Amino acid sequence: xxxxxxxxxxxxxxxxxxxxxxxxxxxxxxxxxxxxxxxxxxxxxxxxxxxxxxxxxxxxxxxxxxxxxxxxxxxxxxxxxxxxxxxxxxxxxxxxxxxxxxxxxxxxxxxxxxxxxxxxxxxxxxxxxxxxx
Numbered sequence: 866x867x868x869x870x871x872x873x874x875x876x877x878x879x880x881x882x883x884x885x886x887x888x889x890x891x892x893x894x895x896x897x898x899x900x901x902x903x904x905x906x907x908x909x910x911x912x913x914x915x916x917x918x919x920x921x922x923x924x925x926x927x928x929x930x931x932x933x934x935x936x937x938x939x940x941x942x943x944x945x946x947x948x949x950x951x952x953x954x955x956x957x958x959x960x961x962x963x964x965x966x967x968x969x970x971x972x973x974x975x976x977x978x979x980x981x982x983x984x985x986x987x988x989x990x991x992x993x994x995x996x997x998x
Contacts, residue, residue: 870908876922877901893937897929900944914954922946926970942972942985952997964993 866873878900884893902924910917928940948966955961967990974984 872906872908872918873904875901875903876924892932893930894932895930897931899927899929901925902944902946906950916952916954917949918952919947919949920966922948926972928972940972940974940984942970944968944970946991948991958998960997962993962995962997964991964995966991966993 878898880898880900882896882898884895887894902922904920904922906918906920908916908918923945924943926940926942926944930937930940946966946968948964950962950964952960952962967988969988970986972985972987974981976984
């Protein structure tokens, strides 16, 4: 949904992370991250074929930890992210973009008190290059 220079919407992402070091990951060989979120963005700059747009999103995350077909558990929580995206319009239906952003996850992991800070909060800086059509 768009109004003036604002865009409002919903989204979903699925990412699979592989464990490289079993000493850290234990029995887990991969984690599947499933995110559902709402977002708001604003067209900050638009000229010719260039568009720059910051975006804020807020939602839920589910992390399923597995080894082969065996499920070891699910972590649930919330997340937020803030990004800025630069888009180059090739034509009406094809775009090239770059994006930099910050994401924070707030998980509700049942663990001992001494490990809560380690398991229940994580953050990342993300860089993306891509195509939209």
